[in-house]
Each structure stands twice: as C-alpha cells, then as structure tokens.
Amino acid sequence: MRITQGTFSYLPDFTDDEITKQIEYCLENGWPLSIEFTDDPHPRNIYWEMWGLPMFDLADAAGVLMEVNACRKAHPDCYVKLNAYDASLGRQTTALSFIVQRPEPEPGFRLDRQEDHDRVIRYTTRAYVVDRPTGERYRGESNGS
Amino acid sequence: MSDPKKSDPNGPYSDSSDAPARPSFAMGRSGAESVPTKPDPMKPDAGTSKATDYGRQSSSTARPTRAGIAPSAPAAGTSGGSGEAEQLPPGAQVDLSAAQADSGIEEVLTGLDDELVGLDMVKTRIRELAALLLIDVQRRRFGLKGNRPSLHMSFTGSPGTGKTTVALRMADLLHRLGYSRKGHLITVTRDDLVGQYVGHTAPKTKDVLKRAMGGVLFIDEAYYLYKVENERDYGQESIEILLQVMENNRDDLVVVLAGYADRMDTFFAANPGFGSRIAHHIDFPDYTIDELFVIAEKMLERDGYRFDEETVPVFREYLERRMVRPRFANARSVRNAIERARLRHANRLIAAGGQVGLDDLVTLKPEDFLGSRVFAGEGPEPGDEED
Structure with a gap:
C-alpha cells in the first residue's frame, strides 16, 4: 500500500528533476530545507530521524539534492522526505514537505478492531513492517527484489 | 487507509533507489565523461x-x-552534455x-x-x-x-x-x-x-x-x-x-x-x-612600480584625495623602497600606505590648526609620506606591515 503524505501526496513520485524544481522554489522563497528519514510508516509518526541539520545558507538546489542522494544511499530501505521551513512567522513552520524516497514494497497496514463497552468499536492501524525491529523492516524485501 | 486498490495508476512503487532517471551524484560518472x-x-x-x-x-x-x-x-567531446531546448538546423547562422x-x-x-x-x-x-x-x-x-x-x-x-x-x-x-x-x-x-x-x-x-x-x-x-x-x-x-x-x-x-x-x-x-x-x-604577476603608481592614483581619486606635485617623486621613492622590503603585498601595501598618509595628513592639519580650505583637505603633501618608517632606515620590523 503506497504511503501518501505531504504536499504532493496525490501525485506520482517525483523524478530528481522535479525534486530539483521544488527545491529551487523553496530556496527562492528563502526556505531552508531539511531531510528526514524513517522506517515507521505510521501516519501519526511525525518525528522522523533528521539527516543532518536543516541546510541554511544554500543558494542552489544541487547542494540539497546531493544530501538527498547521500541519505538515499545510506538508508535505501527507509522513507525519506524533504521539509522546507518558512521562518518568516517567527517560528518553525513547515511550508512544504514531500516524500522523495519510499522503500519497496510497502506492505501497508492492518486494521484492528477492538470491541469495547456498549458495542463501541475502537480502530487501530498498525503497519505490518513494525513487527520487525527498526533497521530490518524493509530490508528483506528490497534486497530480494 | 486499508484499501490496497487505491494505488496510483502511474506505478506507485516505481521510485526505488535504482530508478534510472536519477543521476548518481555519489558515485562517479561514466568514464567517457571524465576527461576534461x-x-x-x-x-x-x-x-x-x-x-x-x-x-x-x-x-x-x-x-x-x-x-x-x-x-x-x-575540441569536440564524445558523450554527455544535453542539447538546448530549440535546436538549430545545420544550415543556420548565429x-x-x-x-x-x-x-x-x-x-x-x-x-x-x-x-x-x-x-x-x-x-x-x-x-x-x-x-x-x-x-x-x-x-x-x-x-x-x-x-x-x-x-x-x-x-x-x-x-x-x-x-x-x-x-x-x-x-x-x-x-x-x-x-x-x-x-x-x-x-x-x-x-x-x-x-x-x-x-x-x-x-x-x-x-x-x-x-x-x-x-x-x-x-x-x-x-x-x-x-x-x-x-x-x-x-x-x-x-x-x-x-x-x-x-x-x-x-x-x-x-x-x-x-x-x-x-x-x-x-x-x-x-x-x-x-x-x-x-x-x-x-x-607582481605589479611594476608604474602600475602601482596608477593604482595609487585610482585609490586616491576614489577617496577624494590627490598628490601634491612634489609628492609624486616622493611617493615613487616610497614605492621603490617599499617594494624591496619584506612582506610587500602589491596593491594592498599601496592601500595601506595611502591609509597611513591620510592619517598623517589629518594629524598635520590638526597640529597646524587655523583655517583650512578644500585644497588643504584633499592634497597629500610629501611630508605625509616622508614620515614613514620606510624612509627612516632599515630597522628590523617584526610587525605585519610597515608603512
């Protein structure tokens, strides 16, 4: 099941050229970019691991893309996303955020129904991959393919 | 959330890390391209x-x-490079x-x-x-x-x-x-x-x-x-x-x-x-003394100063002496010399007191340079820059 989150979740995944254009747009607006990665695909997992610090003082998209590729290389079996921060409001505001790498395949989520009092049903989504410890979650599949 | 059929028609899993569209920055490029x-x-x-x-x-x-x-x-290369958007026909002229x-x-x-x-x-x-x-x-x-x-x-x-x-x-x-x-x-x-x-x-x-x-x-x-x-x-x-x-x-x-x-x-x-x-x-290459002189004149012009007529030979003499001293830094030394001359110029005017006109304010006189240590003799100077 394809995870969709962030600004362009309704679009097919971007190519590097398209990513570069988005980065250019962010830099033109003065938004520093940061890279984050995770292997826990749950939608409520908002704290992804940071790949280095946010990249301030950059003038050109090539520098960001270089880091994106470094992160992809180091974590080929993780989700990687790019965030752009707009500091003009005086606090950290995410102006743009989109996934630039996804592991393959994405097994998706199991829906648990818990019956509670008075016929109340509580729902829990649970990614299949989190049954395995972090770091091994997508490894088997991606190596096999 | 749990509907697996809702996937995108354009190949949702296509963005694996070995997708062909992605140029590999971390690894070297092809050998044919690497010849400058x-x-x-x-x-x-x-x-x-x-x-x-x-x-x-x-x-x-x-x-x-x-x-x-x-x-x-x-010389024409063999590979690489991307063509421009609109390609000209072979017969065209630019x-x-x-x-x-x-x-x-x-x-x-x-x-x-x-x-x-x-x-x-x-x-x-x-x-x-x-x-x-x-x-x-x-x-x-x-x-x-x-x-x-x-x-x-x-x-x-x-x-x-x-x-x-x-x-x-x-x-x-x-x-x-x-x-x-x-x-x-x-x-x-x-x-x-x-x-x-x-x-x-x-x-x-x-x-x-x-x-x-x-x-x-x-x-x-x-x-x-x-x-x-x-x-x-x-x-x-x-x-x-x-x-x-x-x-x-x-x-x-x-x-x-x-x-x-x-x-x-x-x-x-x-x-x-x-x-x-x-x-x-x-x-x-290092500047010749004539060039240094022209540089000095340009700097003075920019700062709104000028040499007195008697200053010109003195300044040339200064340059000649300064060029053979250690830590001579071409145009930078010229700039420093002028900065120091301005300092002496200002002090001279203040010390003299009385009335000054525009001419006095913009003219560097020989004594503004003659006060330099370069003229004083060959004292060993441990400082980074002599004047």
Whole structure:
C-alpha cells in the first residue's frame, strides 16, 4: 500500500528533476530545507530521524539534492522526505514537505478492531513492517527484489 | 487507509533507489565523461603581450584584440552534455556579436579592464575563456554534443595582485554565460574546510561545498590544505572530498584555488589529482612600480584625495623602497600606505590648526609620506606591515 503524505501526496513520485524544481522554489522563497528519514510508516509518526541539520545558507538546489542522494544511499530501505521551513512567522513552520524516497514494497497496514463497552468499536492501524525491529523492516524485501 | 486498490495508476512503487532517471551524484560518472576538455590554456596567442615583461601599462591601453575568439573553440567531446531546448538546423547562422551582446559579458570584461590596472596576461586569459564559453554555448545551440569545458581554475600570484577581485568577476562572467546558475562567490580558507578532530572535516567541507553549489568556490591559500610534515593532517580528507565533488558535480560548481605560485606548485606536485583536474592555471604577476603608481592614483581619486606635485617623486621613492622590503603585498601595501598618509595628513592639519580650505583637505603633501618608517632606515620590523 503506497504511503501518501505531504504536499504532493496525490501525485506520482517525483523524478530528481522535479525534486530539483521544488527545491529551487523553496530556496527562492528563502526556505531552508531539511531531510528526514524513517522506517515507521505510521501516519501519526511525525518525528522522523533528521539527516543532518536543516541546510541554511544554500543558494542552489544541487547542494540539497546531493544530501538527498547521500541519505538515499545510506538508508535505501527507509522513507525519506524533504521539509522546507518558512521562518518568516517567527517560528518553525513547515511550508512544504514531500516524500522523495519510499522503500519497496510497502506492505501497508492492518486494521484492528477492538470491541469495547456498549458495542463501541475502537480502530487501530498498525503497519505490518513494525513487527520487525527498526533497521530490518524493509530490508528483506528490497534486497530480494 | 486499508484499501490496497487505491494505488496510483502511474506505478506507485516505481521510485526505488535504482530508478534510472536519477543521476548518481555519489558515485562517479561514466568514464567517457571524465576527461576534461582542455583548451590549451598556456598559450595566449592573442599576440599583444610579451612573455617576460607583461607589457602592462595603464588599464585603458593594450587591450587584447578579439583575435582570441576564433581559434579557441574546444575540441569536440564524445558523450554527455544535453542539447538546448530549440535546436538549430545545420544550415543556420548565429550572430556572434549579438550573442556576445546578449550575454552581457562585454560589460564584465570592460569592468575588469577598468577596475584592474595592468594584468594584461590575466585579462587576455579571461577573454579567451569567455570566448571559449561563448562558442561552446553556440555549439550547443546547434545540438553539438560535447563535454562541458572544465572550468576549475588556479590563480597563482603574490598577495595583493587582484586574485579575489578577478574571481569575483569570473563568477559574474560564468553566471552571465550560463555556466554558473547563481553566480555567487564563496571565499574560504583552510579553517572553513578542515575540522579540528576526527570526523569533523567531512561535514565541514561538504557544508561549504553545498553553499558554493551553483556558484564559485574560491579557496584562498589553498596550499595550506596539504601539510607535508603531518601525514595525518585532516586537510587530506578535505582534499579528497573536494576532488570528488570537483569531478562529480562539475556542472554545479567551479572551484578556484589561489595562493603563492611556488607553494601552489608544491601543492599540485603533492596532489596530482588537483593539478590534472584544473584546466586553467592563471598566473598573476607582481605589479611594476608604474602600475602601482596608477593604482595609487585610482585609490586616491576614489577617496577624494590627490598628490601634491612634489609628492609624486616622493611617493615613487616610497614605492621603490617599499617594494624591496619584506612582506610587500602589491596593491594592498599601496592601500595601506595611502591609509597611513591620510592619517598623517589629518594629524598635520590638526597640529597646524587655523583655517583650512578644500585644497588643504584633499592634497597629500610629501611630508605625509616622508614620515614613514620606510624612509627612516632599515630597522628590523617584526610587525605585519610597515608603512
């Protein structure tokens, strides 16, 4: 099941050229970019691991893309996303955020129904991959393919 | 959330890390691309300058002719490079003068001529380089495939010979010709690249490189990166990262190394990778006394001062003496001399008191220079700069 989150979740995944254009747009607006990665695909997992610090003082998209590729290389079996921060409001505001790498395949989520009092049903989504410890979650599949 | 059929029709899983559309920056590019195109940079055959005495006079004279344009087109490469959007048919003609005017490079080159005194060799080389790039742009319009010319440079010369100024102009030039996307200049020294402990260097160097992407990275005193006496120096790590990025991200940034000629030679000898990746070695010769004088006059004009008539021989005498003293830094020493003369000038006026007119305020008199230690004799000066 394809995870969709962030600004362009309704679009097919971007190519590097398209990513570069988005980065250019962010830099033109003065938004520093940061890279984050995770292997826990749950939608409520908002704290992804940071790949280095946010990249301030950059003038050109090539520098960001270089880091994106470094992160992809180091974590080929993780989700990687790019965030752009707009500091003009005086606090950290995410102006743009989109996934630039996804592991393959994405097994998706199991829906648990818990019956509670008075016929109340509580729902829990649970990614299949989190049954395995972090770091091994997508490894088997991606190596096999 | 749990509906597996809601996947995207365009192949949702297509973005694995080995998708073909993604250029691999981390790994080297194909071997065929890695040969830099050398435009035979060591022969300034424009014909205006002599090999030994660089024939330099004041800035407005002796401008090299446009003769550099025709012969310096690059040898055609074999692969790589991307064609422009609209490709011209083989029979088409391009107007070189119009292309030159459109790019606005003439403005930069004229600015270079006006701003920098002398340095005819350097100016000729830069004109040749500009011609090469302009021709390369035209070639691409016809769809000729070729490697992008290698643009990494080394500027060698004594302090105060205009290396940084030329680098700034070069960044502007490359930007106007479309060889540098942003055209900014990042000036760094060893301190900005090399870390203080294990594991500190690589992030530091990469950070600088990222900032310089799309522009020009100017590494001043580059030979400090390599320390002969300490083989475990972190500079080596920095050099390796630099070399890798210079090769793999050749389209993204231009690296300019600067430093004293002899020490840069040692540096290149110890790091052959650098020497071979740098196509353009530009030597900045020391200024002659006449040029220094013109520089001083330009500086005075800019600051709203002028020499008294009797000051002229005194100042020449000052330059002659200063040039043979240690730590002479060409134009920078001239600037410092003038700064100090201004100081003495102000003190002289205050000490004299009374009425002063405009003439007094702008005229530097001989005694403003004669107070210098240079005239006082050969006292050993431990300070960084004498005046």
